[in-house]
Amino acid sequence: MNEIAPRRTYTSPLREAAAQRTRDAIVAAAAALFAGKGYAGTTIAEIAREAGVAVRTVHTACPGGKFGLFREALDAASSLPPVRDPAAEGDVVERVVGYSVDVLERTGPLLSAAIEASGADPVMREFAEETIRDTRENAATIAEGLAASNLLRAEVSVDRAADVLFAVVSPQMHDMLRRRCAWSVTDYREFVVRTLRSAVLHP
Numbered sequence: 001m002n003e004i005a006p007r008r009t010y011t012s013p014l015r016e017a018a019a020q021r022t023r024d025a026i027v028a029a030a031a032a033l034f035a036g037k038g039y040a041g042t043t044i045a046e047i048a049r050e051a052g053v054a055v056r057t058v059h060t061a062c063p064g065g066k067f068g069l070f071r072e073a074l075d076a077a078s079s080l081p082p083v084r085d086p087a088a089e090g091d092v093v094e095r096v097v098g099y100s101v102d103v104l105e106r107t108g109p110l111l112s113a114a115i116e117a118s119g120a121d122p123v124m125r126e127f128a129e130e131t132i133r134d135t136r137e138n139a140a141t142i143a144e145g146l147a148a149s150n151l152l153r154a155e156v157s158v159d160r161a162a163d164v165l166f167a168v169v170s171p172q173m174h175d176m177l178r179r180r181c182a183w184s185v186t187d188y189r190e191f192v193v194r195t196l197r198s199a200v201l202h203p
Contacts, residue, residue: 031073035109
């Protein structure tokens with residue numbers, strides 16, 4: 001009895017590249033719409049239209065649904081190269097602030113969209129709470145580093161320094177000053193540095 005030969009799998013580099021370009025276009029369209037219209041105000045149909053593809057293509061290329069697209073858009077923003085090299089200039093405080101602000105410049109609009117949607121969407125509520133916890137933990141880590149370098153004032157505890165960092169280097173503060181008040185990124189960065197110097201650091 002002759003055995004049936006297994007079906008060969010065929011992959012085409014050109015086809016795979018085209019599929020990746022389509023996926024990238026969908027994620028980019030989703031990111032722009034989430035940042036501009038908010039998470040709740042954006043539909044899969046609008047994402048498809050913005051990307052120039054059919055709705056079915058969106059579901060096929062990104063089977064995780066709208067929240068999956070949001071996570072992919074956030075991951076893509078996080079992986080972008082920095083606008084500036086925060087390690088190339090300034091003292092330790094300016095470098096720390098420069099790095100934090102650079103991350104917010106890339107991810108802040110999407111994080112703000114998540115926070116705004118958290119009141120009505122349980123999945124986004126959980127994600128927003130996770131984001132807030134991560135921001136608080138990052139602030140605590142930075143505060144501990146400042147304390148280890150003897151940069152905190154004697155009367156300022158690590159917890160208080162973390163509280164200040166948590167407030168000024170947060171998606172909410174970034175959104176208020178950069179988007180709603182139309183501050184430049186330089187003005188925002190300098191505000192954070194001045195606030196830290198006046199509130200928690202040695203003069």
